[in-house]
Amino acid sequence: VVAPIGPGALGRHLALVGFMGAGKSTVGHGAARLAERPFVDTDAEIERLRGPIPALFEQRGEGEFRRLEEAVVAEALARDEPAVLALGGGAVLSERTRALLRRRAFAVHLLVDVDTAWARVRRSGRPLAQDEESFRRLFAEREALYGEVADGEADDVDGVLASALCVHVRRGALAAVVGAAKGAAVVADERLAGLSWWPEWPEGVAVHALPSGEPAKSLAVVGRLWDELGLGRDGRIVAVGGGTTLDAAGFTAATYLRGVDWIAVPTTLVGQVDAAIGGKTGIDLAKGKNLVGAFHLPAEVAVDPDLLATLPERERRQGMAEVVKTGLLAGRPLWELPEEEMVRACAAFKCAIVLSDPHERGRRAILNLGHTFAHALEAASEYELPHGDAVALGLLAALRLSGQPTDVVEEVLAPRPVEVDREAAWAALGRDKKGRAGRPRLVLLRAPGDPEWGVERPEAETRAALDELIAS
Numbered sequence: 001v002v003a004p005i006g007p008g009a010l011g012r013h014l015a016l017v018g019f020m021g022a023g024k025s026t027v028g029h030g031a032a033r034l035a036e037r038p039f040v041d042t043d044a045e046i047e048r049l050r051g052p053i054p055a056l057f058e059q060r061g062e063g064e065f066r067r068l069e070e071a072v073v074a075e076a077l078a079r080d081e082p083a084v085l086a087l088g089g090g091a092v093l094s095e096r097t098r099a100l101l102r103r104r105a106f107a108v109h110l111l112v113d114v115d116t117a118w119a120r121v122r123r124s125g126r127p128l129a130q131d132e133e134s135f136r137r138l139f140a141e142r143e144a145l146y147g148e149v150a151d152g153e154a155d156d157v158d159g160v161l162a163s164a165l166c167v168h169v170r171r172g173a174l175a176a177v178v179g180a181a182k183g184a185a186v187v188a189d190e191r192l193a194g195l196s197w198w199p200e201w202p203e204g205v206a207v208h209a210l211p212s213g214e215p216a217k218s219l220a221v222v223g224r225l226w227d228e229l230g231l232g233r234d235g236r237i238v239a240v241g242g243g244t245t246l247d248a249a250g251f252t253a254a255t256y257l258r259g260v261d262w263i264a265v266p267t268t269l270v271g272q273v274d275a276a277i278g279g280k281t282g283i284d285l286a287k288g289k290n291l292v293g294a295f296h297l298p299a300e301v302a303v304d305p306d307l308l309a310t311l312p313e314r315e316r317r318q319g320m321a322e323v324v325k326t327g328l329l330a331g332r333p334l335w336e337l338p339e340e341e342m343v344r345a346c347a348a349f350k351c352a353i354v355l356s357d358p359h360e361r362g363r364r365a366i367l368n369l370g371h372t373f374a375h376a377l378e379a380a381s382e383y384e385l386p387h388g389d390a391v392a393l394g395l396l397a398a399l400r401l402s403g404q405p406t407d408v409v410e411e412v413l414a415p416r417p418v419e420v421d422r423e424a425a426w427a428a429l430g431r432d433k434k435g436r437a438g439r440p441r442l443v444l445l446r447a448p449g450d451p452e453w454g455v456e457r458p459e460a461e462t463r464a465a466l467d468e469l470i471a472s
């Protein structure tokens with residue numbers, strides 16, 4: 001199966017452009033490691049082939065250097081396996097390079113201000129960083145060019161990863177979507193229209209209200225949208241709401257006219273750190289949740305942390321379970337960050353995983369840490385137990401089976417054993433859709449930041465871990 005091309009850098013090279021001193025090599029290396037892609041630093045490649053760049057400049061002149069650079073960039077962009085590329089600051093001067101970037105890559109402008117850039121490179125011996133005045137002049141000349149070739153912009157590893165999947169985390173993101181909504185159809189959770197941040201949509205934009213919560217994820221609701229939408233092939237859906245709204249609206253976008261574009265505006269913490277990212281869309285059947293669906297990535301995800309101001313504490317807690325899960329997978333205490341940074345870091349981590357494995361053929365499975373047990377408990381409670389509370393318990397079980405401390409889960413999420421029928425929970429665990437022949441395949445942690453997936457454990461151990469989550 002060929003990986004889908006786009007949105008963003010999916011199935012394509014991710015090229016970092018920007019001025020010298022922006023940190024393209026360091027950031028590119030970090031992004032490549034997290035997205036498990038090869039990394040090509042074109043300056044390093046030139047030095048490998050021809051020796052130090054300052055000497056090359058001096059002996060052969062800038063013209064010869066630029067010709068060599070153009071060839072090295074073209075060779076890197078011609079490779080089939082999507083990589084992360086860090087391009088030299090002047091690479092985009094070449095018309096041919098700019099054309100190749102447009103065809104073969106998603107380019108992100110790594111931002112830096114001129115003072116920081118100068119402070120970083122002034123003593124580096126780089127040929128074009130010899131005197132401050134010409135350095136500043138060059139910076140002013142090049143900025144417009146980077147803006148012209150870039151598909152996105154960022155200033156660190158997380159920003160690059162988010163941008164690479166067209167995920168924008170910033171205050172005011174909703175206003176930008178509203179400003180560009182003409183011609184789109186809005187699909188939104190019916191409860192949001194009364195909230196303080198609910199916007200005035202442009203005239204002529206139809207707003208389709210979906211029932212709040214899990215009832216949105218039904219064939220009846222999606223069928224009604226199919227009938228009502230009236231969009232053309234070039235139309236797009238703007239979905240505003242939590243994970244349930246996004247799953248239903250995204251599935252509608254995947255199927256209507258065999259697929260139209262959609263923009264996700266997640267309004268819950270679960271939505272912002274998880275459900276809006278990665279293109280899994282779907283609805284529920286009487287037999288179970290998420291049993292019908294499609295991979296259909298949103299063309300843009302507008303994450304506006306301001307929208308969380310109205311979120312009830314209970315809903316916030318559901319999202320914190322995914323935050324703790326992400327932090328354990330990433331090996332970073334993301335739950336300790338201020339809210340906006342926390343959301344950005346979690347979203348970026350999920351982007352990295354999705355970039356490396358969009359269809360969950362391997363590594364993406366790690367995102368199910370704690371979820372196998374969670375699904376079993378939810379099913380046994382007949383979906384009375386909220387998903388996040390179930391995930392918090394599931395994380396406890398996964399950590400115990402991993403031989404890892406559980407204190408973070410206990411302190412941040414404080415899960416309480418749940419009263420459900422033990423046999424029903426055990427039976428549900430055996431039915432897990434990711435299991436094999438009735439045996440669940442688990443995601444465990446060798447250490448924080450070092451997950452393994454597809455792990456089978458002796459039945460007695462798994463059963464004991466499940467039993468510990470259930471109140472007698």
Ligand SMILES: NC(=O)c1ccc[n+]([C@@H]2O[C@H](COP(=O)([O-])OP(=O)(O)OC[C@H]3O[C@@H](n4cnc5c(N)ncnc54)[C@H](O)[C@@H]3O)[C@@H](O)[C@H]2O)c1
Nearest residue numbers: 191212213242243244245267268270271275280307310311
């Ligand atoms: N597709 C994916 O990758 C993915 C990932 C995780 C979860 N999910 C799905 O997401 C769903 C859960 O999402 P959720 O937790 O966001 O639930 P949700 O969409 O039901 O929202 C929870 C509640 O919060 C309310 N709400 C939403 N935004 C609000 C706001 N800003 N202020 C006040 N109230 C607000 C909603 O009306 C609802 O009552 C599940 O169906 C799950 O299967 C999907």
